[in-house]
Amino acid sequence: MVSFQRHLKQNSQGFTLVELLLVVTVLGILSAVTISTLNQQAQRERAADVVRLAQLEQANQAIQSFEAVEGYYPPEVGGVPTDTKLSEYLINWPAGVEYRVDSSTNSFAIYTELSDNNFNKFSTAWEGVAHCSPTNIDSISVCVTPGGTTPSVTSLSLSPSPVLLTVGGTQQLTATATYSDGTSTTVSNSTTWTITVPNVVTVSSSGFLTAVGSGSTNVSGSFGGQTASVTVNVTNVTPTVASVTVTPTSVALNVGGTQQFTATATYTDGSSSNVTNSAVWNVQSLGGGTVASVNSTGLATAQSVGSAIVRASYSGFTGSASITVGSTGVVLTSIDVSPKTMTLTIGQTGQLTVNAIYSDGSIVDVTGKSTYSVGQIQTYVSVDASGLVTGVSDGSAIVTAHYSGFSADSNITVSTFTGGTLDALVIAPTYPTIAIGESLQLRAFTRDSLGNLTDVTSSTSWSVSSFISTITLKNGLVTGVSSGTTVVQADYKGETASTYVTVSSSSTF
Known part of the structure; x- marks a missing residue:
């Protein structure tokens, strides 16, 4: 216990x-x-x-x-x-x-x-x-x-306005609401649409119109407490084509590039439609070569450097657009001038043509973009900025075309003959007499097989053939120095003529 x-x-x-x-x-x-x-x-x-x-x-x-x-x-x-x-x-x-x-x-x-x-x-x-x-x-x-915050609708607009249609034609109306905060938005699908004359047009819940009979009616749209309306006129007359336009109106492409063009037909009632697939298309290359191609639906392809015009034809009307083709990875390899040789008479003109040759094999006319120069002897021909050569005096010259660091030559020969072949060369006056200190201009003339005489004095080579000269001679101009007789010779294109000049104390010729 x-x-x-x-x-x-x-x-x-x-x-x-x-x-x-x-x-x-x-x-x-x-x-x-x-x-x-x-x-x-x-x-x-x-x-x-x-x-x-x-x-x-x-x-x-x-x-x-x-x-x-x-x-x-x-x-x-x-x-x-x-x-x-x-x-x-x-x-x-x-x-x-x-x-x-x-x-x-x-x-x-x-x-x-x-x-x-x-x-x-x-x-x-x-x-x-x-x-x-x-x-x-x-x-x-x-x-x-x-x-x-919740803005209120301050206005409603409908477009296009007015509307012109033919029976069977259609048009989409666009409803645009503007709000109290300044913004706006398209509300076509949320707009309530009504028509005053139903047998003229019908309208869908989105504002799509279909013309069913001739006449005039108002189509109204309501949204957010605001209402707007447009007038629609419908006729039985089928409109005709008034014009054709091609868009874009101008394009820049590189070689190998493409561009889809659109052809639009505008009709007499003010309406328009896309006729790209119905139009006939063609292209014109400017300056030679094939710059571009175009298929049946308006798709253009750049072929080589240069410029071209694309055209669309529909119902008798044609619209056009321009194409400029540049190069990407394509380089200039040389230029060519034609003709290589040209023979002109004095005062006659001839046109040179310059083509640029590119690494892709394309050739572009650059005549108007080239510069030109005449060789060392510039008295025989002249050439302007467009490559137009003019014969100035009898002789031969080289005209050189320059483009983008490349050059090409054309040999130009200027002849005084306008008729047959050269037959003889004569000097006038014949056997002249001059006084000491006196001067006289000798002239050389060609006579062709047709009997035509042409003054070739400035193109003739003059010389003294006497052992002792009693004159001075320059371009056919003789001046008496001392008494006596001197033989003067003229040479022109393989022909030779001669005369003698007598110098005395007084002029007796």
């Missing part, structure tokens, strides 16, 4: 230090496990929120891009956009993102549910995007309205 009491007494003293440490350790382990589990759950929820926010941003960007291109916000059913065109901007609408649209105010809202109840914690993730109040404390939403 005593021992039992002693045992009870010992037990009443409480837990030992070891026991207490053991209990604390166990509790710590349990707490750590619990906290770790809770942290992992919070991390998973936070990761899910990040994904939802990314999906919300993707949806936001897709809706805004859609409106910028299409001109309206897509309709929705059950919080999901229903316009199939949206797939061009976002392949799949994200689950958990709900969409709302209000076409009357041109605004939309999207939102998603988040796990964190602290809404403000996520607001900074959407800087620059207007926020709407969440529908409940567990959601975040993004509202988009122009300027952060």
Whole structure:
């Protein structure tokens, strides 16, 4: 009994230090496990929120891009956009993102549910995007309205105006809304269309007109409380072509490059149509060679360096455009001048032609872009900036064409003969007498087989054949120096003539 009491007494003293440490350790382990589990759950929820926010941003960007291109916000059913065109901007609408649209105010809202109840914690993730109040404390939403507020429609315009059609013709009307913040957008698909005279035209929900009978009517469009109208006139007269234009009107291409041209016919009623595939196309290369080609649908291909004119003909009318072809990787290798030889009479002209030859085999006429020079003897011919050579005096000369560091020659011969072949050379006057100190100009004439006489004095070589000369002689001009007789000889193109000049104290000729 005593021992039992002693045992009870010992037990009443409480837990030992070891026991207490053991209990604390166990509790710590349990707490750590619990906290770790809770942290992992919070991390998973936070990761899910990040994904939802990314999906919300993707949806936001897709809706805004859609409106910028299409001109309206897509309709929705059950919080999901229903316009199939949206797939061009976002392949799949994200689950958990709900969409709302209000076409009357041109605004939309999207939102998603988040796990964190602290809404403000996520607001900074959407800087620059207007926020709407969440529908409940567990959601975040993004509202988009122009300027952060809802602008009102201040005006509506329709184009084109007026509209001229023939029976069976069509025309797309475009409705443009202007807002109080100064912005404007195309709202053709959201506009309500009405017609005053239905048997003249029909109009689709997007503003597409079809003429069904002759007459005049007004077509009205209403959007955002604003209304606009256009007058449509329909006739039974089939319009005729008034003109054809080709666009673009001028292009610059490199060798091997292509350009699609468009032919447009304008009609007597003011309408126009694309006749590219119906027109007859051709190309004219300027300056020789094949600069470009064009196929039956107006596709032109640059063939070689130079210039060309592309033409499209339709219903008796023709439009044109110009092509300038440069070179990429193609270099100039030489130039050629033609003709290589040319014979002219005095005063007669002849045209030189200069062609540039490139490494791809293309040849371009550069006559007007070349410069020209005459060789050392410049008294026989002259040449202008266009390569036109003129015979000046009897003789031969070399004319050189220069272009981009290259040169080519043409040999020019100037002849005084205009009739038959050279028959004789004569000197006049014959056997003259002059006084000492007196001068006399001798002249040389050619006589051809037809009897024509031509003065060739300046082209003749003059010489004194006497051993002792009583005169001085220069270009046929004789001057008496001392009394006596001197023989003077003239040479021209292989023909020779001579006379003698007598010098006395007085002139007696």
